[in-house]
Amino acid sequence: LYKCRPFTICIPSILVLGFVYVAYVLIGGVVFWKLEGDLGMKDVSYLLEKKERLLSTYPCLNQAGLEAVAQVRNKNVGLSLKRNYTADGFWKFTSSAVFAATVVTTIGYGNICPSTTGGQIFCVFFALFGIPLNIVVLNRVGKKRLTCTRFFIHFVCYICGVVLFFIMPMIVFKQQEDWTHAEAIYYCFISLSTIGFGDFVADSNPDKYYPDWYSFLIASWIFFGMAWLALVINHSIEILERLNNYFKKQFKKNDNQ
Amino acid sequence: LYKCRPFTICIPSILVLGFVYVAYVLIGGVVFWKLEGDLGMKDVSYLLEKKERLLSTYPCLNQAGLEAVAQVRNKNVGLSLKRNYTADGFWKFTSSAVFAATVVTTIGYGNICPSTTGGQIFCVFFALFGIPLNIVVLNRVGKKRLTCTRFFIHFVCYICGVVLFFIMPMIVFKQQEDWTHAEAIYYCFISLSTIGFGDFVADSNPDKYYPDWYSFLIASWIFFGMAWLALVINHSIEILERLNNYFKKQFKKNDNQ
Ligand SMILES: [K+]
Ligand SMILES: [K+]
Numbered sequence: 272l273y274k275c276r277p278f279t280i281c282i283p284s285i286l287v288l289g290f291v292y293v294a295y296v297l298i299g300g301v302v303f304w305k306l307e308g309d310l311g312m313k314d315v316s317y318l319l320e321k322k323e324r325l326l327s328t329y330p331c332l333n334q335a336g337l338e339a340v341a342q343v344r345n346k347n348v349g350l351s352l353k354r355n356y357t358a359d360g361f362w363k364f365t366s367s368a369v370f371a372a373t374v375v376t377t378i379g380y381g382n383i384c385p386s387t388t389g390g391q392i393f394c395v396f397f398a399l400f401g402i403p404l405n406i407v408v409l410n411r412v413g414k415k416r417l418t419c420t421r422f423f424i425h426f427v428c429y430i431c432g433v434v435l436f437f438i439m440p441m442i443v444f445k446q447q448e449d450w451t452h453a454e455a456i457y458y459c460f461i462s463l464s465t466i467g468f469g470d471f472v473a474d475s476n477p478d479k480y481y482p483d484w485y486s487f488l489i490a491s492w493i494f495f496g497m498a499w500l501a502l503v504i505n506h507s508i509e510i511l512e513r514l515n516n517y518f519k520k521q522f523k524k525n526d527n528q
Numbered sequence: 529l530y531k532c533r534p535f536t537i538c539i540p541s542i543l544v545l546g547f548v549y550v551a552y553v554l555i556g557g558v559v560f561w562k563l564e565g566d567l568g569m570k571d572v573s574y575l576l577e578k579k580e581r582l583l584s585t586y587p588c589l590n591q592a593g594l595e596a597v598a599q600v601r602n603k604n605v606g607l608s609l610k611r612n613y614t615a616d617g618f619w620k621f622t623s624s625a626v627f628a629a630t631v632v633t634t635i636g637y638g639n640i641c642p643s644t645t646g647g648q649i650f651c652v653f654f655a656l657f658g659i660p661l662n663i664v665v666l667n668r669v670g671k672k673r674l675t676c677t678r679f680f681i682h683f684v685c686y687i688c689g690v691v692l693f694f695i696m697p698m699i700v701f702k703q704q705e706d707w708t709h710a711e712a713i714y715y716c717f718i719s720l721s722t723i724g725f726g727d728f729v730a731d732s733n734p735d736k737y738y739p740d741w742y743s744f745l746i747a748s749w750i751f752f753g754m755a756w757l758a759l760v761i762n763h764s765i766e767i768l769e770r771l772n773n774y775f776k777k778q779f780k781k782n783d784n785q
Binding site for chain 2: 291397
């Protein structure tokens with residue numbers, strides 16, 4: 272299967288690729304560990320100090336009470352502890368539709384999730400047919416945009432995309448959500464790449480009032496932005512594979528000489 | 529561009545597809561709203577009642593105190609309120625590597641996220657090159673398995689995959705994490721489809737001790753399971769497109785008659 276020169280060791284390319292993959296993830300792990308680790312430690316000690324201060328400020332509160340209060344906040348149903356009155360929970364029609372959209376796009380912010388067994392089972396089957404549908408639709412939209420084939424037009428497309436899907440949303444999110452520039456860009460990328468950590472979620476702060484056009488804007492931003500970013504990612508895969516083929520050819524040439 | 533019979537209205541197929549897509553998401557929204565809405569209301573009233581009970585049990589605790597306690601729990605740094613001592617936070621090397629893996633696979637559980645600006649910016653660039661790499665690797669592994677082409681062998685492949693990637697992990701998760709059958713299956717699907725809500729995350733309960741082989745098993749399960757599920761989803765897209773072509777041909781036949 273693998274033609275080799277004599278006295279060279281043959282390594283199947285999948286193994287090399289696998290090694291690069293594992294190394295990439297481990298190096299990433301080390302960087303995150305170094306970047307976040309120290310602050311994480313500070314955070315933990317800060318929180319422990321705060322916990323001690325709470326226990327002394329409210330003398331009636333014991334360990335069990337602390338856990339009970341934490342548990343109330345722990346269940347995510349869109350309940351704000353600040354307001355005394357309650358909105359009708361998270362599961363209104365509009366937010367259910369947004370939830371359904373995060374399922375089929377596989378963003379899955381998870382700031383809210385189905386908690387009933389029925390909801391969980393429906394979620395599985397809803398995603399099973401919805402994810403392929405979403406991929407087919409995105410591919411169609413992506414192909415429509417593939418008409419700009421020359422390098423310069425490509426370049427203009429990319430710049431326009433960055434402005435339209437990153438710079439402009441960043442300004443809007445900064446205004447509406449009071450995030451920093453870095454946080455807004457981070458949110459844009461984490462959403463459009465469908466990673467969707469859910470540490471920042473637009474249009475979901477129960478203590479804020481949003482304008483009517485806001486959620487519509489977010490929906491269209493996510494849809495067209497995902498189509499655009501899928502295109503960019505497809506292109507970088509293409510470039511990677513072309514580079515791979517180029518090096519294979521070079522290798523063969525050297526082999527024949 | 530679109531050849532039509534006289535007196536028929538021509539609708540471009542992208543519009544039909546778009547309509548199906550929007551309808552699918554909206555119908556899903558309605559189902560989630562109905563399934564979860566009532567329980568959500570119950571949850572909210574239950575939590576409000578619990579909050580009132582807490583305020584009366586711990587008379588020294590006022591609204592401000594309640595918010596302060598909730599805030600301590602709100603920051604996710606892997607801190608357990610139950611134990612008095614603290615582990616060294618979440619950002620150890622092993623969990624940082626797991627975090628890096630959830631980034632490149634775009635699962636993004638988000639039970640833990642970078643909170644420093646440096647970590648957030650690194651995360652963006654780490655994902656920008658890691659996601660294409662992950663897709664390339666998964667495609668390679670997927671193609672290796674495409675050697676079973678006949679229907680019967682396909683069918684056996686599917687059944688084996690379901691047993692290997694759903695039934696067996698379900699049994700393990702049920703034992704190790706004390707989840708119900710439905711919750712374990714839901715977790716399997718939400719992980720392998722890369723939705724990753726993060727409402728259930730294996731190997732991350734700070735109050736539990738896990739065996740050593742556990743995290744290695746999860747890592748290989750996620751990797752090979754994702755390759756397998758990507759194959760299944762690719763096949764269903766292929767089937768959808770074949771059906772589409774079939775109906776187009778039938779339509780043309782009827783046209784020519
Ligand atoms: K995700
Ligand atoms: K997610």
